[in-house]
Amino acid sequence: MWTLTGRSCWHRRVLLSCATGPARPQLPRFRPAASHGDAAGSWASDRLCSSAGHKEKPDTSRFAVEDIRNFSIIAHVDHGKSTLADRLLELTGTIDKTKNNKQVLDKLQVERERGITVKAQTASLFYNFEGKEYLLNLIDTPGHVDFSYEVSRSLSACQGVLLVVDANEGIQAQTVANFFLAFEAQLSVIPVINKIDLKNADPERVEKQIEKVFDIPSNDCIKISAKLGTNVEHVLQAVIERIPPPKVHRKNPLRALVFDSTFDQYRGVIANVALFDGVVSKGDKIVSAHTQKTYEVNEVGVLNPNEQPTLKLYAGQVGYLIAGMKDVTEAQIGDTLYLHNHPVEPLPGFKSAKPMVFAGMYPIDQSEYNNLKSAIEKLTLNDSSVTVHRDSSLALGAGWRLGFLGLLHMEVFNQRLEQEYNTSVVLTTPTVPYKAVLSSAKLIKEYREKEITIINPAQFPDKSKVAEYLEPLVLGTIITPDEYTGKIMVLCQARRAVQKHLIFIDQNRVMLKYLFPLNEIVVDFYDSLKSLSSGYASFDYEDAGYQTAELVKMDILLNGNIVEELVTIVHKDKAYSVGKTICERLKDSLPRQLFEIAIQAAIGNKIIARETMVVTSPEK
Numbered sequence: 001m002w003t004l005t006g007r008s009c010w011h012r013r014v015l016l017s018c019a020t021g022p023a024r025p026q027l028p029r030f031r032p033a034a035s036h037g038d039a040a041g042s043w044a045s046d047r048l049c050s051s052a053g054h055k056e057k058p059d060t061s062r063f064a065v066e067d068i069r070n071f072s073i074i075a076h077v078d079h080g081k082s083t084l085a086d087r088l089l090e091l092t093g094t095i096d097k098t099k100n101n102k103q104v105l106d107k108l109q110v111e112r113e114r115g116i117t118v119k120a121q122t123a124s125l126f127y128n129f130e131g132k133e134y135l136l137n138l139i140d141t142p143g144h145v146d147f148s149y150e151v152s153r154s155l156s157a158c159q160g161v162l163l164v165v166d167a168n169e170g171i172q173a174q175t176v177a178n179f180f181l182a183f184e185a186q187l188s189v190i191p192v193i194n195k196i197d198l199k200n201a202d203p204e205r206v207e208k209q210i211e212k213v214f215d216i217p218s219n220d221c222i223k224i225s226a227k228l229g230t231n232v233e234h235v236l237q238a239v240i241e242r243i244p245p246p247k248v249h250r251k252n253p254l255r256a257l258v259f260d261s262t263f264d265q266y267r268g269v270i271a272n273v274a275l276f277d278g279v280v281s282k283g284d285k286i287v288s289a290h291t292q293k294t295y296e297v298n299e300v301g302v303l304n305p306n307e308q309p310t311l312k313l314y315a316g317q318v319g320y321l322i323a324g325m326k327d328v329t330e331a332q333i334g335d336t337l338y339l340h341n342h343p344v345e346p347l348p349g350f351k352s353a354k355p356m357v358f359a360g361m362y363p364i365d366q367s368e369y370n371n372l373k374s375a376i377e378k379l380t381l382n383d384s385s386v387t388v389h390r391d392s393s394l395a396l397g398a399g400w401r402l403g404f405l406g407l408l409h410m411e412v413f414n415q416r417l418e419q420e421y422n423t424s425v426v427l428t429t430p431t432v433p434y435k436a437v438l439s440s441a442k443l444i445k446e447y448r449e450k451e452i453t454i455i456n457p458a459q460f461p462d463k464s465k466v467a468e469y470l471e472p473l474v475l476g477t478i479i480t481p482d483e484y485t486g487k488i489m490v491l492c493q494a495r496r497a498v499q500k501h502l503i504f505i506d507q508n509r510v511m512l513k514y515l516f517p518l519n520e521i522v523v524d525f526y527d528s529l530k531s532l533s534s535g536y537a538s539f540d541y542e543d544a545g546y547q548t549a550e551l552v553k554m555d556i557l558l559n560g561n562i563v564e565e566l567v568t569i570v571h572k573d574k575a576y577s578v579g580k581t582i583c584e585r586l587k588d589s590l591p592r593q594l595f596e597i598a599i600q601a602a603i604g605n606k607i608i609a610r611e612t613m614v615v616t617s618p619e620k
């Protein structure tokens with residue numbers, strides 16, 4: 001028998017060693033880290049081109065609404081958004097042309113290390129076209145499905161998009177998802193076929209795909225090499241000619257949408273704003289429609305891509321605003337800011353992000369609780385798609401249960417906490433949000449709702465209280481060369497998926513749509529898909545509601561004691577295989593002990609799997 005202290009100590013070590021979460025989701029290739037000192041936010045500043053004259057306060061008053069274009073770059077992962085952004089920054093003189101300009105807008109350390117964009121980034125470009133100067137506000141967006149909330153928010157500040165498609169890979173799953181985000185937002189779409197310099201590039205085939213899938217005439221496509229700069233000037237021309245200027249009224253009272261925000265230790269909240277009406281200047285008194293609090297504006301400016309103070313910001317422009325918001329809860333993404341004494345109808349804002357996975361997060365040491373709390377608050381200001389609930393665990397103490405848009409999102413958030421806030425955390429195994437429909441009026445009264453969402457498996461309500469359990473569904477899109485279709489169908493069936501759609505997007509590429517239980521794809525589906533299609537299939541998914549499911553709670557016991565943090569919810573049909581796998585993995589990963597440990601998986605009182613960790617003799 002363990003003493004309580006002894007047990008919880010040992011128990012805690014067990015959790016630390018096994019609470020590493022599941023296998024990594026789709027991790028893109030690793031680019032070398034940026035040089036030392038490339039802290040978030042500082043990287044691009046020294047690359048601002050002084051010869052372009054924008055180091056002084058840019059005067060944005062000279063841009064009439066007709067001279068402004070607001071656009072995003074959207075694409076599947078790795079199709080070249082950030083590289084195209086680099087070339088656009090160079091062509092407009094925003095940064096010097098040097099060989100070192102690689103993904104300049106990917107400023108975060110995590111982005112440069114992983115070679116992916118996780119945070120949308122804005123840059124205001126000043127461009128002279130046919131004797132007239134334009135203000136082009138560009139927002140570079142992430143491609144990975146876990147960061148699609150960044151894309152949809154960015155689109156709210158835009159009238160058009162550059163839809164970048166790789167000339168070799170063609171349309172992929174995130175190309176389709178991102179196109180429909182832009183289409184639903186009624187934005188002008190300019191298709192850009194990138195990487196035409198590649199040996200296997202087939203831009204004509206990709207043009208046909210774009211025509212077939214998106215109904216965009218093939219001669220609307222611009223064929224470029226962002227890497228070499230080929231035809232990139234045509235992209236700027238198309239932005240000016242094909243994207244309409246914003247529809248705004250400068251004479252109306254101020255209406256500004258907060259579409260993103262960051263926290264600066266010294267200056268407080270920096271809100272990225274798109275002005276739909278009016279003008280805002282330093283010294284103005286503004287009100288948050290969300291909190292009704294009044295603030296004085298300390299600074300306004302454009303992002304070039306670093307903050308460049310200006311005298312004013314005018315309707316139609318995209319920029320930033322600092323107004324002494326010190327508390328992170330004051331700056332809500334989606335909020336409308338207006339002038340004191342000039343209330344306006346708030347802008348629609350954004351649908352809140354729907355977390356797809358939840359995991360417990362705890363400080364390694366409880367004395368770090370307050371530091372971690374403040375770090376999480378600041379980081380969630382910059383990443384509003386993370387949801388936070390207070391939680392506690394016997395072994396790990398006080399902590400939180402955080403909701404993320406996917407496992408890569410969870411990893412990136414964790415990495416940013418470490419890199420930007422110098423914290424270390426324990427993350428528990430992620431779970432998807434199940435629901436339970438309560439069975440009686442008495443229970444509904446007790447819980448104050450008919451349906452409860454279970455974000456912590458330890459709180460899975462007993463069957464006696466429940467009319468039915470529900471599991472979350474997603475509609476998955478898979479694009480693959482035809483030769484892998486059969487194997488992919490088998491994989492999908494094994495994941496309890498139901499086929500909804502199959503079309504050929506060209507002679508040998510298929511687009512499949514399947515309804516999946518979210519739980520079946522969240523951990524290792526993408527890895528399996530990639531390995532059985534030799535890396536060629538791509539995958540994206542969107543929320544598709546809930547379905548009734550036969551769910552059971554599976555306890556994991558170590559020497560007969562339930563480990564609350566390892567409780568899992570599983571579909572009844574998969575309980576045996578999941579229980580067996582967990583026991584085997586625990587046996588391999590737990591630290592060896594001087595006593596035998598029985599590792600068991602149980603449903604109620606019934607043991608369904610068991611492994612035994614044998615005694616290791618102490619080293620002589």
Ligand SMILES: Nc1nc2c(ncn2[C@@H]2O[C@H](COP(=O)(O)OP(=O)(O)OP(=O)(O)O)[C@@H](O)[C@H]2O)c(=O)[nH]1
Nearest residue numbers: 077078079080081082083116117143195225226227
């Ligand atoms: N050959 C060639 N490679 C390119 C071109 N454009 C981009 N690349 C390469 O493609 C890879 C991905 O480019 P990125 O610009 O990071 O792609 P992205 O779409 O921003 O990636 P995410 O932000 O992770 O979605 C990098 O290795 C680039 O150097 C091109 O025109 N030709």
